[in-house]
Amino acid sequence: MADILLRGGRVIDPARNFDANADVLLQNGKVVRVEPGIAAAKDTRIIDVSGRWVVPGLIDLHTHLREPGQEYKENIETGTAAAAAGGFTAVCAMPNTAPPNDNRAVTELMVRRAREVGAVRVYPIGCITLGQKGETLAEMGEMLDAGIVAVSDDGKSVMNSEVMRRALEYARGLGLVVIQHAEDTCLSAGGPAHEGAASTRIGLRGQPAAAESSMVARDLELVALTGARYHVAHASCADTVRLVREAKRRGLPVTCEVTPHHLTLTDEACAGYDTSTRVNPPLRSASDVAAVREALADGTIDAVATDHAPHSSVEKDVEFELAASGMIGLETALGLCLELVHANVLTPMALFARMSAAPAKILGLAGGTLAPGSVADVTVVDPQVAWVCDPTRFRSRSRNSPFGGRNMRGRAMLTIVAGNIAFAEEKLVG
Amino acid sequence: MSASLPFSQKHLLGMEHLSAEEITTILDHGERFLEIAERPIKKVPTLRGKTVINLFLEPSTRTRTSFEIAAKRLSADGINFTASSSSTTKGETLIDTATNLDAMSPDIVVIRHAQAGSAYLLTKHIKAAVVNAGDGQHEHPTQALLDASTIRAHKGKIEGLTVVICGDIDHSRVARSNIFALRKLGAKVRVAGPRSLLPLGIESLGVEAFDRVEPALEGADVVMMLRIQLERKAGGRFPNTREYARYFGLNPRRLALAKPDAIVMHPGPMNRGVEISPEVADGPRSVILDQVARGVAIRMAVLYLLGGGSDATE
Numbered sequence: 001m002a003d004i005l006l007r008g009g010r011v012i013d014p015a016r017n018f019d020a021n022a023d024v025l026l027q028n029g030k031v032v033r034v035e036p037g038i039a040a041a042k043d044t045r046i047i048d049v050s051g052r053w054v055v056p057g058l059i060d061l062h063t064h065l066r067e068p069g070q071e072y073k074e075n076i077e078t079g080t081a082a083a084a085a086g087g088f089t090a091v092c093a094m095p096n097t098a099p100p101n102d103n104r105a106v107t108e109l110m111v112r113r114a115r116e117v118g119a120v121r122v123y124p125i126g127c128i129t130l131g132q133k134g135e136t137l138a139e140m141g142e143m144l145d146a147g148i149v150a151v152s153d154d155g156k157s158v159m160n161s162e163v164m165r166r167a168l169e170y171a172r173g174l175g176l177v178v179i180q181h182a183e184d185t186c187l188s189a190g191g192p193a194h195e196g197a198a199s200t201r202i203g204l205r206g207q208p209a210a211a212e213s214s215m216v217a218r219d220l221e222l223v224a225l226t227g228a229r230y231h232v233a234h235a236s237c238a239d240t241v242r243l244v245r246e247a248k249r250r251g252l253p254v255t256c257e258v259t260p261h262h263l264t265l266t267d268e269a270c271a272g273y274d275t276s277t278r279v280n281p282p283l284r285s286a287s288d289v290a291a292v293r294e295a296l297a298d299g300t301i302d303a304v305a306t307d308h309a310p311h312s313s314v315e316k317d318v319e320f321e322l323a324a325s326g327m328i329g330l331e332t333a334l335g336l337c338l339e340l341v342h343a344n345v346l347t348p349m350a351l352f353a354r355m356s357a358a359p360a361k362i363l364g365l366a367g368g369t370l371a372p373g374s375v376a377d378v379t380v381v382d383p384q385v386a387w388v389c390d391p392t393r394f395r396s397r398s399r400n401s402p403f404g405g406r407n408m409r410g411r412a413m414l415t416i417v418a419g420n421i422a423f424a425e426e427k428l429v430g
Numbered sequence: 431m432s433a434s435l436p437f438s439q440k441h442l443l444g445m446e447h448l449s450a451e452e453i454t455t456i457l458d459h460g461e462r463f464l465e466i467a468e469r470p471i472k473k474v475p476t477l478r479g480k481t482v483i484n485l486f487l488e489p490s491t492r493t494r495t496s497f498e499i500a501a502k503r504l505s506a507d508g509i510n511f512t513a514s515s516s517s518t519t520k521g522e523t524l525i526d527t528a529t530n531l532d533a534m535s536p537d538i539v540v541i542r543h544a545q546a547g548s549a550y551l552l553t554k555h556i557k558a559a560v561v562n563a564g565d566g567q568h569e570h571p572t573q574a575l576l577d578a579s580t581i582r583a584h585k586g587k588i589e590g591l592t593v594v595i596c597g598d599i600d601h602s603r604v605a606r607s608n609i610f611a612l613r614k615l616g617a618k619v620r621v622a623g624p625r626s627l628l629p630l631g632i633e634s635l636g637v638e639a640f641d642r643v644e645p646a647l648e649g650a651d652v653v654m655m656l657r658i659q660l661e662r663k664a665g666g667r668f669p670n671t672r673e674y675a676r677y678f679g680l681n682p683r684r685l686a687l688a689k690p691d692a693i694v695m696h697p698g699p700m701n702r703g704v705e706i707s708p709e710v711a712d713g714p715r716s717v718i719l720d721q722v723a724r725g726v727a728i729r730m731a732v733l734y735l736l737g738g739g740s741d742a743t744e
Contacts (some may be wrong), residue, residue, distance in 0.1 A: 019488065062742035197631030201446070201605055203568025206630065223649035273547030318523055 057089025057377030069098025087412030310398030589616030
């Protein structure tokens with residue numbers, strides 16, 4: 001691989017609280033120098049990134065790659081291509097594949113496929129329980145040896161308190177973070193929408209925000225009991241945010257993520273029965289959206305994670321209440337989050353803390369910084385370029401996004417993984 | 431009949447997005463069609479040559495029959511496609527069913543379906559006009575129209591009346607459509623029932639909510655009782671039907687709290703002795719069978735307005 005010199009950009013590296021114009025030299029898969037006026041050696045590839053932001057590669061804590069088993073929705077090749085196009089240099093792959101990633105063989109398959117066809121780094125997440133049934137602990141130790149970085153039954157909640165307690169204890173012993181899809185499924189009862197004024201008006205069965213927050217409350221007591229590292233997946237409501245804020249004040253080892261869609265859409269988006277707005281947890285009320293935005297800004301919510309959930313027309317071209325939950329997000333996440341920067345909700349430094357430095361820290365992953373000596377995972381962002389979201393042009397194999405036609409400002413122009421170009425907007429690199 | 435008032439909607443999906451003028455237009459046409467039921471030959475050629483498909487994917491007897499009679503009295507060719515005979519049980523999607531039917535060039539598709547938004551979904555995929563005959567717990571617009579027609583006939587107006595809708599509001603498409611329609615027409619609407627059957631945020635629809643029926647009934651002009659929908663899992667929301675009848679059912683003692691000339695309505699089918707006592711259901715203030723009669727006329731008006739029929743009553 002040729003050395004790469006990114007010349008003339010604004011380097012934003014939250015892990016070092018660094019924000020200044022500087023050149024960045026990448027050599028042998030590492031960042032070697034970050035300073036102004038670096039002279040290039042003869043064979044170095046020089047890329048002019050003036051007017052752009054040079055940031056540590058984005059890391060997604062919550063991606064569904066659908067391989068193995070549901071390759072008609074997505075696979076590791078298309079999913080990581082979508083990730084690269086969205087500015088991500090690494091994704092954490094949720095284990096609700098078919099079969100689920102609840103044993104070493106599936107983990108090894110994912111690691112091997114990622115090495116063969118992955119455009120970005122893929123970090124598998126293993127199941128908490130066998131078959132995500134919430135009954136018997138999965139072989140976390142063997143999966144850890146094979147390469148998992150955390151455990152989660154995402155898509156399902158661990159309902160049984162005793163099972164959750166033992167999972168937290170066992171994972172703690174292995175140094176694994178437990179990521180919970182927090183949902184009291186007795187209380188949510190499969191409700192396809194957020195329960196509130198909008199669901200009442202449009203006649204969709206609702207699930208209350210308390211279905212999420214009550215499960216978070218229970219889990220936090222179990223975290224206090226066990227001392228395990230606990231991470232709340234896709235926090236969506238004001239009460240969850242309040243509980244996490246209080247837990248952090250208590251000193252509990254808890255972290256939390258939010259999706260771009262819960263930051264930018266309310267339950268009113270479901271009024272046209274567009275099944276791409278059916279997600280779980282559901283799109284919430286305006287006051288919940290305000291609360292998660294505030295919590296993202298003040299650091300109560302540590303990270304943005306996409307919950308990229310590809311589904312085909314088979315699952316989505318049906319009645320709203322019969323549609324599968326989830327929307328794709330890898331190729332819209334940065335554009336949507338930049339809306340928060342343009343609206344002065346987040347500083348650029350805070351945004352890339354939430355999309356890169358914090359995710360790396362939460363799971364102890366490589367990258368998340370441009371400090372010399374770190375891996376050469378770098379994203380170049382044009383913060384101003386205007387574009388119209390068109391899901392038909394996505395790299396993802398699926399099209400289930402409600403953001404088609406949305407006017408975006410800012411996107412990834414160049415994604416570099418371990419010193420290699422994984423994605424380049426044509427205008428930037430010929 | 432002259433096209434007196436404007437009606438430019440292609441479909442009838444719900445009351446939420448209709449204007450008061452459009453609702454009044456349908457009610458006016460419905461009143462004119464009412465008279466046809468009195469004729470010895472109950473048929474006009476208005477929709478001759480038009481095809482109406484009743485796509486009923488959820489069990490229904492009275493609404494389907496009402497639409498069927500309405501189509502026949504307008505001389506349309508009506509075809510029933512019901513859940514038991516449908517291909518949906520063979521795994522076909524709603525969209526495939528609809529596009530297949532649409533390929534046979536119907537003019538109007540009347541759909542009853544268990545999921546909210548299904549009528550709306552149909553409009554995205556077929557050319558025919560779509561009439562929502564009930565979508566999940568969302569809307570049932572022709573029921574609200576026939577209810578408004580009944581109220582107007584008995585009270586002379588709707589504006590300024592106090593209407594109480596009582597019972598399982600959460601699962602009720604009838605309640606939602608009536609709330610939208612009656613609010614637009616200027617009525618005050620109260621909803622009443624056990625709190626566990628009142629959906630969150632119901633007040634945002636412009637109604638007053640009561641968790642006891644007695645205060646809601648005070649001074650009411652219209653009392654509309656809803657069916658307890660045991661089939662929609664309403665059961666777990668209250669202890670049992672005996673206690674429901676005792677605290678929330680409409681009996682003569684409770685009805686006495688309403689205005690002396692208050693009318694009693696029910697969309698049917700009734701659970702006699704649960705939400706309504708037989709004395710009230712069969713009593714002098716009950717207009718329940720008039721609702722049924724007006725149902726046919728209102729559905730004729732809807733089919734006429736959407737079907738682009740020629741002369742209405744001759």
